[in-house]
Amino acid sequence: MLDVGVYALTLLTTAFGPVRQVAAFGGILQPKRRQGAGPRAGETFFVETPDLVVAGLEFESGVIGRLTASFLVGGSKEPSGSEVHGEAGALFIGSNHDFHAPVEIQRGGKWEPLPYVHQPYQGVEWGRAVFDLADSLRLGTPQRATGRQALHVLEICLAALHSIEEGHPVRLSTTFDPPAPYYE
Numbered sequence: 001m002l003d004v005g006v007y008a009l010t011l012l013t014t015a016f017g018p019v020r021q022v023a024a025f026g027g028i029l030q031p032k033r034r035q036g037a038g039p040r041a042g043e044t045f046f047v048e049t050p051d052l053v054v055a056g057l058e059f060e061s062g063v064i065g066r067l068t069a070s071f072l073v074g075g076s077k078e079p080s081g082s083e084v085h086g087e088a089g090a091l092f093i094g095s096n097h098d099f100h101a102p103v104e105i106q107r108g109g110k111w112e113p114l115p116y117v118h119q120p121y122q123g124v125e126w127g128r129a130v131f132d133l134a135d136s137l138r139l140g141t142p143q144r145a146t147g148r149q150a151l152h153v154l155e156i157c158l159a160a161l162h163s164i165e166e167g168h169p170v171r172l173s174t175t176f177d178p179p180a181p182y183y184e
Contacts (some may be wrong), residue, residue, distance in 0.1 A: 001053045002024075003159045005069035007096035008082055009153045015084075016063045016150055017178045023169035024160035026053035029072055055160040060175070077095075079114035097124050 013019065028047050035043045052072060053087035057065040065078045081101065089105065099121040103114045125131075129145035137141040152174045159170040 001050065001162055002154075003067045004071065004080075005053065005067060005157055006153055007080070008067055009156050010070070010077075010149070011082055011093070011096050012057070012065055012067070013153060013156075013176075016065070018059065018063045018175040019156050019172055020058045020060045020161040021075050021171045022055050022057055022156055022163055024053055024055035024163040025052040026055075026160075026164050028052075028099045045062060050161065050164060053160055053164065054164070055156075055157070060167075063087060088110035094174070096149075099125055142180065146176060146179075148174070149178075152176050 018139045027050050029052050031047050033043065033045055033047060053068070055067045055069075057067060059065065060075040080096050081092060082094075082096055090106040092104040092106070092111065093101055094103070099153055103116075105114050107111070126137045132145045133143055135141060152172070155172050155174045157171055164168045
């Protein structure tokens with residue numbers, strides 16, 4: 001949850017605002033793992049936190065969402081994207097972290113690609129929040145990537161894990177002001 005969940009939660013909270021409460025279930029489905037790379041490649045270790053979390057999210061805006069965060073996605077067609085469903089159709093974002101992810105819209109059963117409004121950064125722009133802070137200070141514009149939102153995303157993750165342990169929904173205490181839509 002604290003690794004793969006934060007990307008989708010940052011995307012969702014940017015679009016829909018703060019979450020009011022979380023109800024989750026999950027567990028450790030693959031307790032023994034093998035280190036795949038690095039100086040400890042080949043060593044085994046035991047997982048001590050849920051490696052599959054499914055969380056229901058109630059946003060302050062009234063939106064209801066579902067997050068699935070898992071390391072067990074070896075056979076998934078779209079393991080890291082997000083879908084938003086509404087009365088008139090659906091929107092698909094191909095990755096929760098890659099800035100150049102494909103975006104598709106579905107109206108009446110047919111998925112169609114949406115063109116980018118602006119050419120996106122290719123990959124993950126890990127320093128985006130620092131660049132945003134520098135632009136905010138230099139130009140006097142509102143900061144878009146804030147510590148308040150990051151704290152809120154962390155609380156959502158911890159609330160989901162707490163909900164799994166305690167077996168009931170968890171209300172959140174943090175909030176933040178969502179960034180205004182970005183136009184260039």
